[in-house]
Amino acid sequence: MNHPVALALALPLAWGLDAWFGEPPNRWHPVAWLGRVLGPWGRCASAWRPVAAFVGGALAWCAGVAALGAAAAWVEAVVLHALPWPAAAVLLALLLKPCFAWRMLRDEVGAVETALVQQGLPAARGRLARLVSRDVQGLDEGAVRETAIETLAENLSDSVVAPLAWFALLGLPGAVAYRFANTADAMWGYRGRYEWAGKWAARADDLLSWAPARLTAALLLPRRAAAWRALPVEAARTPSPNGGWPMGAMALRLGVGLGKPGVYRLNPAAPAPGAADLRRALRGAGTAAWAAAGLATLAVALRSAPW
Incomplete structure (x- = not known):
């Protein structure tokens, strides 16, 4: 019984750790460790010819997922069974917590x-630059808020709903494998220099994020038939197969337009967001995050119950 009880309690404990403490320092954060490994490898592989870069990137991705997934599976199958259920639940929560990051996302967007x-547009651009890779120096107040809301919606899927969903489905190996895949995409999944070295990572992340992105949209979207009919149209406006779903749902929820200049515009007939809209977006994302945690906890309890 130790293993099922630990699985059922781990996610609420990990959620509490996130709420109380947020992210550990980079020197102790497994995702930061991944970044220090993936970064140099990506820079090396990106200098190879296209076929070699693609094969090297694919093999590195597969090796990383296999190694981390196997380690996580060993922890669940061996270590947790050997511990009393309270210790097993705490250990599993500590290992699960780095796989998602709701508090940090909420605090950084806020x-x-x-x-x-309080400080003005230049300071806001500086805070926004910590969240996005695009150039923010030319953004006005409306564009800063738009970008912040888009980042909140998209990362709600990638950093919260998706790892919790994969934990609910496959336990710790699922959450760890997804976090590796999403980190590899963030490090390698760019056009240009990383085009071939990161192509496998980008496509794998698209596949693994497909269902969570749509689940996130469902958690965000108002229960109005018109909004549900409009969502597929809005989601299709973005070049991403997944990002448009949570971003489109947030735009429809708030009744505002969101976009990236020269690339796409969501809910284009609506006005740009104001200060109240960003606060509303944070409240809506918080409700969706808590709902995702509750659903994942219920799914884990049902999956691990000794029927």
Whole structure:
């Protein structure tokens, strides 16, 4: 019984750790360790010819997922069974916590609005630059808020709903494998220099994020038939097969337009968001995050119950 009880309690404990403490320092954070490994490998592989870079990137991705997934499976199958259930639950929670990051996402997005109101546009751009890879120096107040809301919606899927969903489905190996895949995509999944070395990682992340992105949209979207009919149209406006779903749902929820200049515009007839809209977006994302945690906890309890 130790293993099922530990599985059922691990996610609530990990959620509490996230709420109380947020992210551990980089020197102790497994995702930061991954970044220090994946970064140099990606830079090396990106210098190879296209076929060699693609094969090397694919093999590195597969090796990483296999190694981390196997280690996580060993922990669940061997270590947790050997411990009393309270210790097993705490250990599993500590290992699960780095796989998702709700508090950090909420605080960082909220800090953009705080900086905009209290310190002005340059400070807000500086806070936003911590969240996105695009150039933010030319953004006005409306564009800063749009970008912050888009980042909140997209990362709600990637950093919260998806790892919890994969934990609910496959336990710790699922959450760990997804976090590796999403980190590899963030490090390698770019066009240009990383085009071939990161192609496998980008496509694998698209596949693994497909269902969670749509689940996130369902958790965000108002229960109105018109919004549900409009969502596929809005999601199709973005070049990403997944990002448009949570971003489109958030745009429809708030009744605002969101976009990336020269690339796409979601809910184009709606006005740009104001300060109240960013706060509403944070409340809506919080409700969706808690709902995802609750659903995942229920799914794990049902899956691990000794029927």
